[in-house]
Amino acid sequence: xxxxxxxxQQLLERxxxxxxxxxxxxxxxxxxxxxxxxxxxKLLEVFRAVVECxxxxxxxxxxxxxxxxxxx
Numbered sequence: 682x683x684x685x686x687x688x689x690q691q692l693l694e695r696x697x698x699x700x701x702x703x704x705x706x707x708x709x710x711x712x713x714x715x716x717x718x719x720x721x722x723k724l725l726e727v728f729r730a731v732v733e734c735x736x737x738x739x740x741x742x743x744x745x746x747x748x749x750x751x752x753x
Contacts, residue, residue, distance in 0.1 A: 689740045
């Protein structure tokens with residue numbers, strides 16, 4: 682069964698940010714260090730751009746690969 686882009690994004694976000702919303706993670710980083718916070722904002726923007734432009738099949742393959750690596 683193939684996942685939708687929204688589902689893939691949610692799963693990738695959960696893998697990266699655990700159970701925290703990405704915006705909350707950025708805010709937490711910003712509070713620790715404004716310099717790192719700026720980098721966190723850029724990272725989130727790039728993540729979302731990659732998700733938007735990457736074919737769903739490729740995102741799903743990346744997701745499976747990341748989950749498999751975590752299980753090792």
